[in-house]
Amino acid sequence: MPQRFNILRAYAKKQHPPNIPSAIYFSHTETTLTIFDAFPKSFFHFLILPRRTSSVSIFDLANLPTLLRKDKFKARETLLGLNSESLRLRAKIEEEMQVRFGFKWDVWIGFHAVPSMEHIHLHVISADLCGKAMRTKKHYNSFSPKSGFFIPLADVLSLFDAAPSYYDTMSEFKKSQYEPKLKEDFVCFHCDLPQRNFPILKAHLLSEFQQLRKQAQRQQERAVDSTGIQGPNKRKREGEDDTSSMSQGPQAKKCQLDEDRPRESQNSIMDLD
DNA sequence: GTTCTAGAAC
DNA sequence: GTTCTAGAAC
Numbered sequence: 001m002p003q004r005f006n007i008l009r010a011y012a013k014k015q016h017p018p019n020i021p022s023a024i025y026f027s028h029t030e031t032t033l034t035i036f037d038a039f040p041k042s043f044f045h046f047l048i049l050p051r052r053t054s055s056v057s058i059f060d061l062a063n064l065p066t067l068l069r070k071d072k073f074k075a076r077e078t079l080l081g082l083n084s085e086s087l088r089l090r091a092k093i094e095e096e097m098q099v100r101f102g103f104k105w106d107v108w109i110g111f112h113a114v115p116s117m118e119h120i121h122l123h124v125i126s127a128d129l130c131g132k133a134m135r136t137k138k139h140y141n142s143f144s145p146k147s148g149f150f151i152p153l154a155d156v157l158s159l160f161d162a163a164p165s166y167y168d169t170m171s172e173f174k175k176s177q178y179e180p181k182l183k184e185d186f187v188c189f190h191c192d193l194p195q196r197n198f199p200i201l202k203a204h205l206l207s208e209f210q211q212l213r214k215q216a217q218r219q220q221e222r223a224v225d226s227t228g229i230q231g232p233n234k235r236k237r238e239g240e241d242d243t244s245s246m247s248q249g250p251q252a253k254k255c256q257l258d259e260d261r262p263r264e265s266q267n268s269i270m271d272l273d
Numbered sequence: 274g275t276t277c278t279a280g281a282a283c
Numbered sequence: 284g285t286t287c288t289a290g291a292a293c
Contacts, residue, residue: 004274039274137288197287
């Protein structure tokens with residue numbers, strides 16, 4: 001599907017990004033564009049794209065190896081731009097985690113070693129892998145920190161301090177080295193235990209997430225008990241837990257951060273394909 | 274991305 | 284027999 005392959009490049013080329021469908025567009029700066037991932041693999045899943053500048057063309061931004069080979073200084077500048085935008089985004093996601101889930105958890109920031117679409121895109125994804133579009137072993141392994149296919153932005157940035165030969169080797173991101181990782185057996189990224197098949201893994205991930213949440217709630221309650229001050233989140237009784245409904249159904253579509261977006265456009269996030 | 278299906282795993 | 288995977292076709 002050629003349209004799918006080039007869709008990110010088309011977004012990145014937009015002179016006026018807010019023209020991008022509101023279900024996709026999130027925000028932009030002079031040098032970056034942030035969009036919702038159309039197929040969220042976690043409760044929160046965004047992409048940050050570099051936009052072309054006077055010194056970095058749309059072709060230089062085709063993929064990471066191209067950018068890294070082009071010009072070390074400009075490559076570094078581009079990636080630092082993505083980095084600062086990702087930190088701002090993470091802060092917003094954490095706010096939203098607190099509001100919607102009553103606690104915050106990790107956010108991963110990095111690239112797929114072998115991307116499936118043209119134009120550099122940085123994944124900013126919450127560390128749960130319980131998203132509605134998480135459906136195959138390949139999906140899971142492409143984000144699990146255990147598989148080595150997901151390359152943290154920090155690792156790429158550290159290449160600029162490495163020996164030139166190491167920089168050259170690592171910045172190739174060879175298919176032959178990374179693609180086999182997608183086929184490996186899956187282990188839970190929380191507890192390292194192997195999972196027999198995908199449905200079992202999914203259920204396990206959700207229960208790990210719920211455990212994390214309960215743990216955080218207990219900690220907050222302890223803080224409340226010791227200070228006598230009510231924390232930012234109201235306590236929830238067991239029956240009121242809404243985690244499972246967030247993993248599927250209309251609730252899962254609520255992965256936007258800006259409260260102003262109309263409900264219709266939220267729904268279309270998931271109906272893109 | 275989804276749907277379909279042969280054959281493997283249980 | 285049922286559940287699940289993975290590849291092909293779309």
